[in-house]
Amino acid sequence: MMPLVYAEPGENQIIKKIGGTPEVKKHLEDLGFNVGTEVSVINSLGENLIVKVKESRVAVSDELARKIMV
Numbered sequence: 001m002m003p004l005v006y007a008e009p010g011e012n013q014i015i016k017k018i019g020g021t022p023e024v025k026k027h028l029e030d031l032g033f034n035v036g037t038e039v040s041v042i043n044s045l046g047e048n049l050i051v052k053v054k055e056s057r058v059a060v061s062d063e064l065a066r067k068i069m070v
Contacts, residue, residue, distance in 0.1 A: 005065040009041045013070035020067040031058050033068055
């Protein structure tokens, strides 16, 4: 298990755990990041990651990506 920020671009990953405060967890769930969901890092732009989740592309900060364990 590793933070999403360390995942290789283009490789499909399964979310195993989401950390952080209840507010952070709720925010990530609202964006589509749920345990068991498949995600893929598309690209990294500075301190942000472009992530494909549920057929959508979402930009998440480095800080949030470190709370998503794959």
